[in-house]
Amino acid sequence: MNINYFFLFIFSCLVMILFLFKPLDITQQKFNDVPLFSISYFRMHELNSKGLITLMNGDTATKYKDRYTVDKMNYTDKSRKYLANMQSNSGIYKDDIVYLDGDIVYTREDGLTFETQKAVYDKKTTIATTEGDYVLYKGSNMVKGEELKYNNSLEIVKSKNVVVKYQLEERSR
Incomplete structure (x- = not known):
């Protein structure tokens, strides 16, 4: 055999x-939002010099760098x-705001209570807002409407498309 061949x-x-042959096209994935840990039967206590101000618990919770996501959330604010x-069924706690x-x-x-499907509660201002339908009641008084904005500190309620059922109280002389 010839060397040229x-x-x-x-x-x-x-x-x-x-x-x-084509080179492999390998893409790298960036995981910016990686959970730090996940736990079952979650409970968080927030304390200050006056005592307990926040209690949050749930069935499961996942802690990320900047937030908690909680299933079957039960959040109590005692700061005001x-x-x-x-x-709620689920919730996110991020920067003193509860979604x-x-x-x-x-x-x-x-005794004041309201029910809705989506809400946001700002712990700093104690304002709860909803964008959908809601039902608010206290005793036998009931309010139905849309887009509730409720200030817990000032006891001010703002809403749209409101229907109210109110029981007048008689004054005794």
Whole structure:
């Protein structure tokens, strides 16, 4: 065998490799939002010099770098005049704001309660807001409407498309 045929064979093999084989297109994934840990039967206590100000618990919780996600969330805020409790199917706690989703029941210790499907509670301002339909009641008084904005500290309620059922109280003389 001639040496020229050998080099011609090697050259043709290299040309075939060059044109027939494609390099692998490997993409790298970036995981920016990786959970730090996940636990069952979650309970978080927040304390200050006055005592317990926040209690949050749930069936399962996942802690990320900047937030908690909780299933079957039960959040209690005792930082203001009235104790406020919120329960929902799921929730996110991030930067002193609680995002609630699914079958939400907001209850205040004086008997005021509202129910909705999505709500946001800002712990710093004690304002609870909903964008959908809600039902608010206290005793036998009931309010139905849309887009509730409730300030727990100032006891101010703002809403749209409101229907109210109110029981007047008689004064005794």
